[in-house]
Amino acid sequence: MNRAPLIFLGIFFTLAFSWTGIILTNQLTYGKLQPIVDETENKSYPEALPGLAAQGKLVYQDLGCIYCHSQQVRRPGFGADDKRGWGDRQSVGRDYIREGRVLLGTMRTGPDLRNIGARQTSRDWHMLHLYDPQITSKGSTMAPYAFLFETRKIVGQPSPKAIKLPAPHTAAAGFEIVPTPRAEALVAYLQSLKDTYAYPETKNVFVEPAAAAKKTEGKK
Amino acid sequence: MASTPNLAASFDPATSPDLVKRAELSEIDASTKAPALFFLGSAVLWLLVGTTFALISSFKLHTPSFLGDIEWLTFGRARTAHLNAVIYGWSVNAAFAVSFWLMARLSRSVLRHSGLLMIAGAFWNIGVTVGITGILAGDSTSIEWLEMPFYATPLLFVAYALIGAWALITFRFGKSEHIYVSQWYLLAALFWFPWLYSIAQIMLILEPTRGTVQALVNWWFAHNVLGLWFTPIGLAAVYYFLPKVLGKPIHSYYLSILGFWSLALFYNWAGVHHLIGGPVPAWVISAGIAASFMMAIPVIVTGINHHMTMVGSFGALKYSPTLRFIVFGAVSYTITSLLGSLMADRQVSEVVHFTHFTVAHAHQGMYAFFTMVMFGSIYYILPRILLKEWPSAMLISLHFWTVAIGITVYVVGLSIGGIKQGLEMNNADIPFLRVVANTIPYLLSRSMAGMLMTIGHLAFAVNFTWMLLRPRASQDTAPTLFQNPPAMEVSR
Numbered sequence: 001m002n003r004a005p006l007i008f009l010g011i012f013f014t015l016a017f018s019w020t021g022i023i024l025t026n027q028l029t030y031g032k033l034q035p036i037v038d039e040t041e042n043k044s045y046p047e048a049l050p051g052l053a054a055q056g057k058l059v060y061q062d063l064g065c066i067y068c069h070s071q072q073v074r075r076p077g078f079g080a081d082d083k084r085g086w087g088d089r090q091s092v093g094r095d096y097i098r099e100g101r102v103l104l105g106t107m108r109t110g111p112d113l114r115n116i117g118a119r120q121t122s123r124d125w126h127m128l129h130l131y132d133p134q135i136t137s138k139g140s141t142m143a144p145y146a147f148l149f150e151t152r153k154i155v156g157q158p159s160p161k162a163i164k165l166p167a168p169h170t171a172a173a174g175f176e177i178v179p180t181p182r183a184e185a186l187v188a189y190l191q192s193l194k195d196t197y198a199y200p201e202t203k204n205v206f207v208e209p210a211a212a213a214k215k216t217e218g219k220k
Numbered sequence: 221m222a223s224t225p226n227l228a229a230s231f232d233p234a235t236s237p238d239l240v241k242r243a244e245l246s247e248i249d250a251s252t253k254a255p256a257l258f259f260l261g262s263a264v265l266w267l268l269v270g271t272t273f274a275l276i277s278s279f280k281l282h283t284p285s286f287l288g289d290i291e292w293l294t295f296g297r298a299r300t301a302h303l304n305a306v307i308y309g310w311s312v313n314a315a316f317a318v319s320f321w322l323m324a325r326l327s328r329s330v331l332r333h334s335g336l337l338m339i340a341g342a343f344w345n346i347g348v349t350v351g352i353t354g355i356l357a358g359d360s361t362s363i364e365w366l367e368m369p370f371y372a373t374p375l376l377f378v379a380y381a382l383i384g385a386w387a388l389i390t391f392r393f394g395k396s397e398h399i400y401v402s403q404w405y406l407l408a409a410l411f412w413f414p415w416l417y418s419i420a421q422i423m424l425i426l427e428p429t430r431g432t433v434q435a436l437v438n439w440w441f442a443h444n445v446l447g448l449w450f451t452p453i454g455l456a457a458v459y460y461f462l463p464k465v466l467g468k469p470i471h472s473y474y475l476s477i478l479g480f481w482s483l484a485l486f487y488n489w490a491g492v493h494h495l496i497g498g499p500v501p502a503w504v505i506s507a508g509i510a511a512s513f514m515m516a517i518p519v520i521v522t523g524i525n526h527h528m529t530m531v532g533s534f535g536a537l538k539y540s541p542t543l544r545f546i547v548f549g550a551v552s553y554t555i556t557s558l559l560g561s562l563m564a565d566r567q568v569s570e571v572v573h574f575t576h577f578t579v580a581h582a583h584q585g586m587y588a589f590f591t592m593v594m595f596g597s598i599y600y601i602l603p604r605i606l607l608k609e610w611p612s613a614m615l616i617s618l619h620f621w622t623v624a625i626g627i628t629v630y631v632v633g634l635s636i637g638g639i640k641q642g643l644e645m646n647n648a649d650i651p652f653l654r655v656v657a658n659t660i661p662y663l664l665s666r667s668m669a670g671m672l673m674t675i676g677h678l679a680f681a682v683n684f685t686w687m688l689l690r691p692r693a694s695q696d697t698a699p700t701l702f703q704n705p706p707a708m709e710v711s712r
Contacts, residue, residue: 003399004391004399004407007399007404007407007408008407008411010481010484011407011408011411011412011484012411014481014484014485014488015412015415015416015444015448015484015488017485017488017489018440018444018488018489019415019419019440019488021489021504021507022436022440022489022491022492022504022507022508023419023423023433023436023437023440026433026436026500026501026504027429027433029501030431030433030501031429031430031431031433032430033430033431060362061360061361061362062297062358062359062360062362063294063296063297063358064294064295064296064297064299064300064360064362065296065362066296066362066364067295067296067299067300068295068296070574072497072498072499074497074498075497078497078570079497079570079645079646080645080646080647080648083648084648084652090499091498091499092499093431093432093499093500093501094431095499096431096432096434096499097430097431099431100428101361101362101363101428101434102431102432102434102435103362104432104435104495104498104499106364106494106573106574106578107574107575107578107579108574108575108645109281109576109656109659110656111652133284137653138653139653139656139657140284140653140656141281141282141284141656141659141660141663142284143280143284143288143294143295143296144284144285144288144289145294146288146289147289147290147291147294
């Protein structure tokens with residue numbers, strides 16, 4: 001009574017079922033989603049990452065930022081992503097099609113970063129925040145990334161790239177703290193993170209934060 | 221299937237008068253000695269490495285300045301090194317050893333070509349070492365559960381191919397006419413894992429799919445590693461050791477079939493519940509939620525089967541270390557799986573999805589269930605392949621209580637903290653940094669629990685090494701139990 005072939009077939013088909021359903025079907029239905037060409041601006045969206053930002057994304061991956069920061073905005077009314085200002089609209093599949101590696105993330109020990117480039121536009125803020133998060137966000141549990149910066153002796157003119165540290169954190173006299181190329185790249189990447197373009201499919205789900213608040217009020 | 225109700229008993233040397241079978245079993249056990257020791261030894265080393273990284277990451281989450289200047293140990297890398305060390309180092313090595321020991325015994329087949337397994341083991345452990353070093357050096361892929369850089373994966377593939385081929389050969393040459401439920405689970409797991417792993421490697425790293433299809437592949441893989449690899453191996457061990465130690469058959473053979481097939485059918489659809497609210501088609505999520513709810517069937521069925529087998533024998537928990545760990549694991553499996561189904565509910569997910577609650581849940585599955593079952597299995601297997609007994613019952617007891625209390629504090633503390641974090645995060649009136657500050661007491665409780673578990677792991681490692689090194693003693697005539705039962709026949 002050898003039932004091994006039957007068991008094996010069952011084992012095969014159960015996994016084949018979900019592979020077909022979850023992966024193959026979705027690959028066929030939206031795996032070839034194309035960018036939208038906006039003829040008024042003569043540009044296609046989503047835009048490709050500029051070179052420096054693309055390098056910065058590699059730094060983001062190598063430091064493991066994804067383990068505390070998601071990059072996906074949930075729809076208004078599901079969580080408080082919109083009210084926290086993490087995005088003007090829900091993230092949609094098309095937002096990610098130019099990304100070689102999609103970093104949706106599953107954890108929010110820190111805030112969502114999908115639109116951090118729209119929220120924090122200042123290079124200086126990002127630099128200080130990376131150097132020591134306590135400077136800009138007192139009480140944060142984010143790791144300090146001082147190792148992405150160099151303490152250099154000032155020779156002649158101070159570097160224009162040196163970061164401007166507030167009082168207790170300043171470098172010793174005659175020294176300056178300069179971001180390494182990796183820090184520059186990472187900040188360029190963070191500044192590039194913004195999904196501001198309204199695709200045809202997002203127009204349907206787009207809700208002004210204020211309007212959304214009113215709507216949920218109305219439901220109650 | 222005429223003789224099925226007594227399937228487990230029919231293999232059991234303790235209840236069988238057949239001394240020939242007993243001799244055969246010790247021959248089979250002896251043939252597994254070298255590779256089993258190799259895999260178990262590696263597993264214990266990785267457990268210690270993984271625990272070290274766990275503590276470092278845990279401290280960093282409430283005290284970010286701790287080792288803050290060392291790039292190699294920054295949170296994102298230390299945490300990832302921890303995951304890969306305990307999953308691919310500890311858990312997979314232990315799973316391999318337990319699988320082929322069980323497979324050889326249940327197929328009643330002497331382990332052939334054990335050299336093949338040793339080579340596979342060497343490849344696997346070198347691969348994991350290279351992978352984790354790569355992660356620490358900054359080559360992580362940042363794909364959850366697949367962080368090891370591309371140059372480590374071929375080594376793992378070779379290792380896996382050898383082990384998979386070996387298991388099929390052993391099964392094929394087996395003398396047993398029946399296929400016991402443990403073997404179903406083992407065969408399925410050994411077949412599912414390479415499929416999952418190779419699809420994930422191809423569709424995420426070699427030829428990445430476009431857009432969020434990647435996320436679907438990622439969670440199809442990552443959740444199924446738990447459900448279709450670790451879970452079946454853990455359940456195979458429970459199905460073997462529970463009746464074995466108690467000396468009575470499993471409660472119901474038919475329930476075990478139902479449990480197996482419903483797990484096979486539903487679990488592999490459930491993974492997409494990690495993307496609830498995310499930018500993927502809503503129908504896949506709904507299907508994933510439905511499958512997650514359906515998982516209640518295999519879980520309840522398997523739970524009834526395990527716990528009904530235990531009914532009437534709770535007294536044995538006082539004596540047998542194996543039983544105590546296995547029962548802890550089996551109970552945790554029921555709880556964690558039912559909670560998992562609940563977490564797939566949209567309303568629950570809205571709160572707990574991006575929080576420490578998920579971390580607690582993952583540890584309840586991988587530790588309170590799987591790791592505890594592996595501990596129990598090792599306490600049973602090692603004396604039989606070394607023909608020595610565990611040197612210290614006190615250390616086993618210390619191990620059990622520290623990890624049992626530790627993981628309970630871990631899961632309860634972090635679950636409460638996670639729910640609180642989720643509720644506060646969904647209330648935009650509470651500033652984000654306030655939400656972060658409110659998690660810190662729970663993160664501290666996690667570190668305390670972690671330290672307790674570390675003590676347990678050290679006790680286990682000391683006992684393990686001591687047992688390997690000490691000469692066979694003449695008093696090794698009875699197994700090391702927590703206390704000697706007044707009149708219980710002890711199965712060896």
